[in-house]
Amino acid sequence: MPALGAGIHVLLPLATTWMAGTSPAMTTMSGAPLSSTPPMCDFAAAILLADKGTTMRTGLITAALTLIPAAAFAHTGAPDAHGFVWGFAHPFGGLDHILAMVVGILAWQLGGRALVLVPATFVLAMAAGAALGMARLPLPSVELGIALSVIVLGGMVAFARKAPIAIAIALVGLFAIFHGHAHGTEMALDAAAGSYAAGFMLATALLHVAGIALGCAIGRIADGRTAYRLGGALVALAGLAILTQII
Numbered sequence: 001m002p003a004l005g006a007g008i009h010v011l012l013p014l015a016t017t018w019m020a021g022t023s024p025a026m027t028t029m030s031g032a033p034l035s036s037t038p039p040m041c042d043f044a045a046a047i048l049l050a051d052k053g054t055t056m057r058t059g060l061i062t063a064a065l066t067l068i069p070a071a072a073f074a075h076t077g078a079p080d081a082h083g084f085v086w087g088f089a090h091p092f093g094g095l096d097h098i099l100a101m102v103v104g105i106l107a108w109q110l111g112g113r114a115l116v117l118v119p120a121t122f123v124l125a126m127a128a129g130a131a132l133g134m135a136r137l138p139l140p141s142v143e144l145g146i147a148l149s150v151i152v153l154g155g156m157v158a159f160a161r162k163a164p165i166a167i168a169i170a171l172v173g174l175f176a177i178f179h180g181h182a183h184g185t186e187m188a189l190d191a192a193a194g195s196y197a198a199g200f201m202l203a204t205a206l207l208h209v210a211g212i213a214l215g216c217a218i219g220r221i222a223d224g225r226t227a228y229r230l231g232g233a234l235v236a237l238a239g240l241a242i243l244t245q246i247i
Contacts, residue, residue, distance in 0.1 A: 083191035087199025090183055091207060096146045096242050100179060100204060102153045102235050103172055104211020108219065109157060109228065114165050118172050119208035123201050125173040126180035130200070133184020134193055142178050142185075149175030150239025158232025160225060179204075 091097040100122070107118040132139055139145075152171065156163065183200045187193065218227045 082188070083193070083195035084199040086188050086191050087183070087196035087201075088203045090186065090200050091203040095238065096150060097179060097182075097204070098207065099150045099154075099235055099238055101207040101211035101214070102150070102157055102232070104208040104213075105157050105215040105218070105228075105231070106153055106168065106172075106211075107208070108212050108215030109160060110162055110165060110168060112165075114168060115212065117165060118168055119205065119212075121169045121173045122176040122179075122208065123205055125176035126183070126204060127197060127201060129177035129180025129182075130184035130187075130197055131180075132177075133181040134187055136185070139178070139181045142181050144243070145175060145178030146182060147239050147243035149178065150242060151236045152239075154232045154235030154237075154239055156232070158229045158236060160228050160232075 091100070103119055103122050107114050107116075110118065129139070153175070156168075183197075187196050214231075218224055218231060221227050
């Protein structure tokens with residue numbers, strides 16, 4: 001009976017703590033503490049911790065992958081490429097700008113230094129006009145200036161008058177400002193200005209080269225003077241039609 005009473009005194013505190021939802025610390029025979037939770041509970045806790053670690057790693061990887069596109073495409077030059085293509089195509093989208101190749105024909109007629117100076121003046125003055133257009137600075141009678149450029153330059157080719165280079169450069173530079181202003185004001189909002197300008201300047205230079213080649217071809221015809229007159233007259237008539245909005 002004394003042993004039974006001692007056992008009851010030992011078991012009673014254990015039962016009380018078990019009912020309260022806690023477990024007393026137990027030790028092994030060597031004195032090492034035993035886990036207060038069943039093995040299945042320890043296993044479940046390990047799984048939860050592993051899941052938390054996996055979730056955290058997944059979140060970090062997702063965040064990193066989300067940031068990669070911004071870093072990867074920050075310097076792709078997409079707006080630059082768009083601006084260049086848009087600018088290059090712009091001179092080919094209007095007859096008035098295509099007819100600017102008459103500058104090349106005129107340069108061929110004048111010959112000598114004019115082969116370089118006249119087209120180069122047009123391109124540079126056009127860039128200045130484009131800067132005004134991009135800055136939204138108004139320029140009066142832009143369409144009138146473009147139409148007059150086609151009429152006057154076409155007339156110069158038709159009459160085959162070799163004007164002094166200084167006068168030819170002055171006229172070409174003046175008319176180029178109107179062409180450039182039209183290019184600048186019609187730039188796409190999402191286009192890069194520098195790339196857009198490079199595009200239409202290159203396209204215009206190629207039109208001038210085509211004009212020089214055409215002038216050379218006309219000059220090789222037996223009756224080149226008549227061909228110049230006919231070609232120049234057609235260009236001038238086209239400019240008149242643009243002016244009167246027939247075309």
